[in-house]
Amino acid sequence: MDPQPSARDLRHRQRQDEIITAARHCFRQSGFHAASMAQLASEAQLSVGQIYRYFTNKDAIIEEIVRRIIDQRMAELSEHTHTPKLPALLAWCEVPDEDDQALMLEVAAEATRNPRVAAMLADADHRMFHHAVSTVQREHPQFSEERIRACVEVLAVMVEGTAYRRLTPQKASAERLQVIYQQLLQQLFENEDP
The missing domain is CATH 1.10.10.60 (Homeodomain-like)
Incomplete structure (x- = not known):
């Protein structure tokens, strides 16, 4: 203890x-x-x-902010990986912490100029990816390792793309998008290994 x-x-x-x-x-x-x-x-x-x-410096503060955001996202991922909440988040029916979203976009922009921040972002991505892989493995033990990694990569693209798209006015209704995201996720996690 x-x-x-x-x-x-x-x-x-x-x-x-x-x-x-x-x-x-x-x-x-x-x-x-x-x-x-x-x-x-x-x-x-x-x-x-x-x-x-x-x-020690501003980069250390950025690193702590990123660590806290990623820890929070990993906790949320453990709770909501393959539930109705994920399509709602992707469709903007439920809005995650907008400050976190904006700060992570700021981190991504800073990573293009600052090698230390780029390393932080790579580490954060590594942590999130492996955590998501473990979560999907628990939910879909029948999937091959390659299939799981591909599913997690597609999820990452959808989640990160959604974060970026939130900077622009939404072009379709949240309700319609939620249905489409639900269909995409069902197809992504079908039991048959392609």
Whole structure:
């Protein structure tokens, strides 16, 4: 059994959470490049020096934001991989955390310029992909490894494409899209291995 965290550990975690909350707000407003450490400090009501006690640099803050988003997505994936919720999410009937979606798009853009952020994104994708593969294996043990990986890749394209498409006005009704996504997912997960 894990020991209870000390008051000092709890305070450290609380400060990190405050910094992450401030950083998320600043990054959403200004982007990663334009958001300065001074802006983050002001938003968190801390000094820049205090922020450096908790995070070595802006990339470390980005890394923690990405880790938290991916952890949340993995938890959601474990609950909703092949349920009616997934087509509803894809069809925009149910909207996931829009800040998370926007921040991950920001991460993807930053990854084209910053090798460290590119490595973070690759690690996040690796974690999500392997978690999804494990989840689909549990739900469809009859599928070959190759089929499972292909199904997860198609799911990733649909989910990530949907995140990008949310930046534009939806061109079809959510209800109609949900039906189509449900049909696509049923076909994707048919028992017959092609």
